[in-house]
Amino acid sequence: MRMSIREAINQALHEEMARDERVIVMGEDVASDQGGVYGITAGLPQKFGLERVIDTPITESVIVGAAGGAALTGLRPVAELMFVDFLGVCLDQLLNQIAKFRYMFGGQARTPVVIRTMIGAGMGTGPQHSQILYPLLAAIPGIKVVVPSNAADAKGLLAEAIRQDDPVVFCEHKAIYTEECEVPEGDYVIPFGQARTVVEGSDITVVAMSRMAIFAEQAAKQLAGEGISVEVIDPRTLSPLDEGSILNSLAKTGRLVVVDEANPICSMASEVAGIAVERGFDYLDAPVRRVTAPHTPVPATPCLEAQYVPSVEDIVAAIKTTLDY
């Protein structure tokens, strides 16, 4: 069935809440009639009631922390951190509490919590509502980070996230909610740590995630017309990261471009480039090239924002430069 990422996430929430009554949804505006800013939780309060779909005050520390505490004691909360930028006001609960429960309690704890959050630029939402921040999250031992780029992945990965016994941050790019694709019928999950080959190719590997996987696919299509065969790999989860699929592709193509909407320093692009250099050095026929946002905040003005976000043209140019090396 064809559906958008937004519909796929909404459907996964409906199905997981029906499947397991320990699943609750909590956050700002989640029980409102419109289902939050982008309608992601629409229909849930009517179906599952306000005891399981819980509107909270605008207090991110206690949204995230209480979701963690509820997970620690027997529920499977899906908490919404409306925009990932709000990590700034609640990071302690994720970084020092939730992420560390299991380790610092010597394996006594299970914390099956999912934090759904919106990421990314492209909607003119400016410096405090447009960031990516997933590299910061992927760097924290004890949590997992998911970055779906299409509806089928979004549904299967969210179902898997909710059924996991570890804390998961599920990053939804706000600029691709309406992207549609075929979604399998029935119940399914997508295991973590398994990349998806978006496009098969033989000349060069492009690793790209979230919205950038869509841009990379467009770049690959464009270059196919010029006789260049691009392989696009979407890791889908950043922690755990499917290093094997990336290295296997690199072994085949010998060239690598990594596309990441994050700021460049300590980005996922840096991480993948590091892995390629450390573990795939013998495969490399050219330097690894990173395509990222610049080391600046996200500007509100659409003209500068367009310059900030890596474009299909940027990816095409990076691929050509790498092939010309």
Added chain:
Amino acid sequence: MEYTKETLAKAYRLMKSIREFEERMRSEYQQGKFPGFIHIYRNQEAIAVAACLDMNDGDYIASTHRGHGHCIAKGCDLEGMMLELACKEDGFCNGKGGSMHIADMSKGMLGANAIVGGGPPIAAGAALTAKTLKNRGVSMAFIGDGASDQGTVAESLNLAVVLKLPMIFMYENNFYAEFTRNPKPNGRIAERAGAYGMPSVVVDGSDFFAMHAACSEAITRARDGGGPTAIEALSARYYGHFEGDAQAYRDTEEMQRQRIEGDPLPRFLADPRAGALDQDTIQAIDAQIQEDLDKAVERALAADDPTPDKLFTNVYVNYEGELR
């Protein structure tokens, strides 16, 4: 309220266990036998014991960096604690938590916390579980006077009221936030709860019976669906912020007076309500505690350190990748 001899003996045993456990810890720590930082709870024992007396293993507490007393009051095993404080493999947390992160999920003890004000959101979550599962469970956050100023505490107070959570905010006002005297008059911390619409009470924290009356009422209210309560327990800290703190910031005379007046143990024993507790019982309890502690310390010091592979265990329940 009338107290059976059994309840009195339990309360005394727990308070005395905390006292003796920590005094033994101090002495071992001063000899360099235990690693890290420790924070001693002395003279606040009646708070934890009164707070946990009406709870069972299905009720939850979120503790603080000064958490040994909370653990013992919640029923944690002294030997398991001693092993964890010595950071040994067989400790509650395989030595990976230590004094400031000790937890015992089997007793509903959701962890000490080395982040001041880190616990209340977690306790609110545990209360949300109890409310959602309708199991009549309650959850309590211990909060120092220093932590009471953290935003997480304010957020938790508000959420607890908005969602009518079965929760107790146990403010332990020991007069000092680390090295700084609390500038607020006593009672001002509990007062804040009222601004959120939560009932509150200020209690002498070295008076076990007064503490227990307040805690019983709050726990009953929470179990019956009446929502959260804040309790401010006043009890001056006996020692410094951490073991080894010279406390140059305290007035010596005042401190000596506080140490004597604030000791909950003689006060408990002198109270007519503890009359059923006879000398023989007290002596037997004291002797048993010493025996248990001797055994616990001996085992903790002789126990094995975690093996190197333990660095990588329990980061996740399951990680679909390589940890290196």
